[in-house]
Amino acid sequence: MTQLLPQTSTVDAAAVPPRADSEVSVQRSLSSETQLSPFVARHLGPTSSDTTAMLAALGYSSLDELITATVPQSIRLRQPLNLPQGLDEAAALGQLKAIAGQNQVWRSYLGLGYANTITPPVIQRNVLENPGWYTQYTPYQPEIAQGRLEALLNFQTLVTDLTGMEIANASLLDEGTAAAEAMTLAFNARKQKDNKTFWISEACHPQTIGVVKTRALPLGIEVVVGDHRTLTFDAPVFGMLLQYPATDGAIYDYADVVGQAHRANVLVTVAADLLSLTLLRPPGEFGADIVVGNTQRFGVPLGFGGPHAAFLATRSAFARKLPGRLVGVSRDTYGNPALRLTLQTREQHIRRDAATSNICTAQVLLAIMASMYAVYHGPEGLRAIATRIHHRAQTLAAALSAAGFALGRDPLFDTLRVTVGDRQAAILARAADYRINLRSLGHDTLVIALDETVTEQDLQDLIAVFIDGQSSKINGQQLTPSIPPTLQRTSAYLTHPTFNRYHSETEMLRYLYRLQAKDLSLATAMIPLGSCTMKLNATAEMVPVTWPEFGQIHPFAPPEQTQGYRQLFADLETWLAEITGFAGVSLQPNAGAQGEYAGLLVIREYHRQRGDEHRQVCLIPQSAHGTNPASAVMAGMTVVPVVCDDDGNIDVADLQAKAEKHSERLAALMVTYPSTHGVFEAAIVEICAIVHRHGGQVYMDGANMNAQVGLCRPADFGADVCHLNLHKTFCIPHGGGGPGVGPIGVKAHLVPYLPSHSLVAGVGGSQGIGAVTSAPWGSASILPISWMYVAMMGSTGLTQATAVAILNANYMAQRLEGHYDILYTGQNGRVAHECILDVRPFKKSADIGVEDVAKRLIDYGFHPPTMSWPVAGTLMVEPTESESKAELDRFCDAMIAIRDEIRAIETGAADDNNLLKNAPHTAADLVAEWNRPYSREQAVFPTAFTREAKFWPAVNRVDQAYGDRNLICSCVGMDAYGDN
Structure with a gap:
């Protein structure tokens, strides 16, 4: 959804004149609490007396004096933000509850890689709702992150065991972007560099196809979609993507097509349903090179599309090409076992434009939930859940077949394709009477995807929907044969003791708290990480995340059932547009790095529509965030670095020279403000103007927006695009390295190119760049956190927060x-x-x-x-x-x-x-x-x-080099820790 606002308060950056201090006084009463909501004092650390003492130590009598001395006057706001007055916690929760009440929680059997699930209460209360887990930072300091690293090692083991692969990363953003990362891995590993064709089965989820196409375009990759059953590999192809089971539920035996692909030097990616692999032959056993998917149905709520932890598993040969993060086993100073993020030289802040991807934010909190779901249920429990779902799908299939409906391809796992002819409209009308959502595949075909929440009564209701309310006995009715032996899983999985030990709630609770005790979080102490903004994630902001009105909504539920979400989006888009000064906002990017990428694609499309496809040079200061160069390369741009002066500022003379040199091909400048060196660069208006004079657009990295809110706005002083880290400035917690949300704001001339979505109308701009994430609004279920923050802080409180920071x-x-x-x-x-x-x-x-x-x-x-x-x-x-x-x-x-x-x-x-x-x-x-x-x-x-x-580190200093030399990235026995 795009919110277009009038530009009455936006100032032309090139025309901002210098002003005397008296002209720019915004009279916001930064040192007064008379206009602040009660919540503001709870969010801010210093008391009034503390603030006075700190200001005195700095030589100022008021916050206004400090801000005047710190923020360049040429960019200061001329009036307060036009936002609602701040609410107290109870009032804000009441308003949001009313908004949530506009959503309708129906039984959704829509599938498409999303399924309702049961979050074990012990995991909901003690992980998802526990600040000891959700306020942790990315585990770059392993000595104080051993608990989280163990949970992520469990996640990697879960993925490698079920997929039959050798190595897996510690989560990705969603299934669509994981598939896109797999395509990029195959692209980088291809032997024939002139081969730029990636083949996708038409049986893949359509939203995945959409994301892969978006990612392929700027890299010059041609995407071909077709039927794998008729593929001959006559034309060169470097990689292919298959769905297992298919989007309509069919289970194909891919062994032959994988063999043909390998003979043609094609790398094969399989997008798999992880739960189905407890019953089905894993992709690694029929030759897959890469396996991707989503772990959402492992206890993570639907949440209107996210956040959910995706995965990418592959062969060990591709370990150094693996995108994202990888947890490995190492040792500490005394040789004791110790975990760490391994192969750290791949991290984007080091490799810059040579990075394997721009992935910076993972979905750690959700990966931990999924791994704990597997730990709690164990291999037998997971198989029992999958078997129950499968049997109910078979039972439903038998009943519908007996009623005269033609079904799709057999065998199936949990999803039925039903041919209904001219009865579709009547069936969908009856489904609405039962508050049931079914997926339509054209005018005469419906799809029903079952999940672990389905009861016998649900089956009775589904049958009644199809046979006009007539009762039917379903017990004991199953189609035969079921899954044939050639497709059945025979290999063991999750044999490590961790997955076989903690099945009582008492044991599980103690395991969770034992791991939590090894991790330093905001519940322990300040986490003073520059650029990462580890601030309060208030309890009142977190409470709505687990409301069923937000958590139990399928991302492709009909719009009339999601009006509460639409209101939430509209509010946030309007508020963020006002805070930044931009004309339009997209909430789709589900991480800061995704926001960078989406913003650059918008700029790229803007140039393309103007006939300037040749504009591909992106100027990036040497002080930029490490994901910036990687994002630019992914967007098909050529990175040209700009040096910084001795004071850490962008060297304006060098920028001018580079802009002139590349004037005809200049696409963009990526700049962080305040700079990554922690200062407000006084020349920012001039910097933006230089780029504009040479036909480029200014992309502003919004990682440091926490120093701008209420004091200045990116659009006012020259930025054309800016991403915002809602997990930094707007209080979504880091979750140990994810989730995150990275929406982008753009000026009016770029609004038409905001990200769209192939399955949902009305998303993005009229000429949108395509989807950058699987779900139309990315990680929708955590947006209530930022809504609560802005609603409780209000205009004055937000400005006060910036000043106090x-x-x-x-x-x-x-x-x-x-x-x-x-x-x-x-x-x-x-x-x-x-x-x-x-x-x-x-x-x-x-x-x-x-x-x-x-x-x-x-x-x-x-x-x-x-x-x-x-x-x-x-x-x-x-x-x-x-x-x-x-x-x-x-x-x-x-x-x-x-x-x-x-x-x-x-x-x-x-x-x-x-x-x-x-x-x-x-x-x-x-x-x-x-x-x-x-x-x-x-x-x-x-x-x-x-x-x-005292907070005790769990291990002594970790030996980083040892872990890289001895790569172990899944749960192992103690013998693996010895010298190799």
Whole structure:
């Protein structure tokens, strides 16, 4: 859905004149609480007295003074945001409940890769609704993420075991994008570089075909859709995609076509229903090279399309081409087993335009839910669920066959294709009377996809729908034969003890909490990660996620049943458009990196429609987010880097020179604002104007929007497109590395090209670029979180939050100055909402590197800041607005104490066997032989706080190189941990 707003408040960036401070005062009462909703004080960390003290330490008397000194006056807003006044928690929940009530929860048997499911209450309460799981950050610091890494290793094992493949990643965004990633993997692995044809079976889910086509176009890949039964491989093809079972439920024996494909040097991807593989021969056993799919039916609510954890499994030979993240087994300093993200050099912030994909956000929280569903039920429980579904599908098929209906291809797993002739309209009308949704495949064919929630009464109702309400006995009626022996699974799966141990709720509960205790989350302490904005995810914001009116809606339910969702989307689009100044917003991208990609495709299509297909150069500053270059390459653009000056700002002269050099081919500039160096670049208006003068568009990475909301707007100072990280600025939790939502805002001339969808009318622009995700509105079920945040904060509260985020960052920078160099500052010596601490000098003075400082912070009870990005050897710190002055001081005290520990090495008071080199210290260290020149107390209880509330890392420092040399990426026996 696209919300088009009038542009009365948008300022032409090229015409913004400099203004005196008196002209730009927005009179928002940043230092007053009279206009704030009660919720704002709960969201903000510092109290009024804290704010006064922090401002005094900085030399200001008000927040307005600080913001005037920090944010360039040329881009400041001239009036407050036109948003509703903030509500208290109860009022906001009441309003959203009324909106949710407009949705109608029907029984949806629509299939298309989505199924209703039963979330075990022990998993719903203790994972999905537990801040100890949903507020964690991506496990880049393995010593304090062993619980989550184990859960993800379980996920990878679940996928490899059921698919019959050798290796799987730790989740992808959805089935459609997983299929697109598989196509890209095959494309990069092809032997004949002039072969650019990818073949897709027409039996695949249509939304998957749509996403793959969108992804193929900018790469110059030709997609051919056809019938695999008549495929001859006469023409060159580098890869193919099959659906198993097919979208209409048919189960094909693909062994012959896979054999033919391999003889033609074609890599075969199979999109599989993971639950069906407990009964069906796994793709790995009939030769598949890649297997993709969705784990949604493993206990994850439908949620109108997401978030759900997809997967990609393949052969070990493709391990270094695998997109996304991969959990591997390594060891710590003492040789003990330890988990980590392996092959980390593939991460996009390192490989940039050479990355295997732009995947940055996974679906970790949902992958954990799916893995725990498998742990809870175990292999026999999963097989029992699949068998029950299959038997009910067979029973329904028998009843409909007996009633004279022609059925589709046999065998089937859970989905029936029924030929109904001219009775379709009458059947669908009766289905509506029963509040049942069926899928139409043309004027005379219907599809019924069953799931684990189907009861005997549901079967009776379905039969009544087809035979005009007549009763029918269904017990004992089954079609024979069922799944033939050649297609039945005979191999074992999920044999590891983890999947066979925790089937009682008591054991499962303890397992979940044992893993949770190994992970540092926001429930433990501040997570001061620069660029990642780990702030409060309020309970009131999270509550609506599990309401059935949001969670139990199929993504392709008819629009008349989803009016509540449509209202939610319209509200969010309107609010986000006002916050950013843009004319239109698309909520479809389901991650920040997806937003980048979608925004660049919109720009690409804009140039194409104007006859400027040759505009393919994308200028990207060297300080840009690592996903930026990868996204540009995926969008078919050529990356040209722009250097930064000594102050960390974009070198305007270099930008001007590059823009002039590539003027005829310039497509876009990708810029992050405030910059990734943590400052408001004063030249941003000029930077945008330069690009526009040379015919390019400005794409703004919105990762740092937390420093802009209410103070300035990207569209006003020159951006044409901007993605927003709702999992950063707008309070959707990180979930341990996903879910995320990355909507894009665009100016009016780009609105026609916003992402559309092949199965749902009215999505996106009139000339939309096609779908970038499987579901029309991406991860719809977590959008209520951001709706609640904006509704409770209101215009004044949002602006106050931005100001306090800037205050907190500057206060920390001020306290740490003199102990650490602040690498970059903006006007008046101020930083934006984050700052970079330079620890590189300590390598020479004390042989202490950034990793040593980071690991020692763990001993003080903190998650380390962002390490070695965007500048190697530094720490980037972002406190957010939600942390109190006490927590900020605790962090600063820890950093100052660590500086003293470094100084002891510099002066010779400590030697190589020191606190930092041995960090982090575990509980096991306390009972081991102690041969260190410092005390146990110094090691593990460096502050009074740690003595009262100690967080213990589960392992000592993890050996990163060992894990890469000895790649183990699934649950294994203890013998696998020995030296190889």
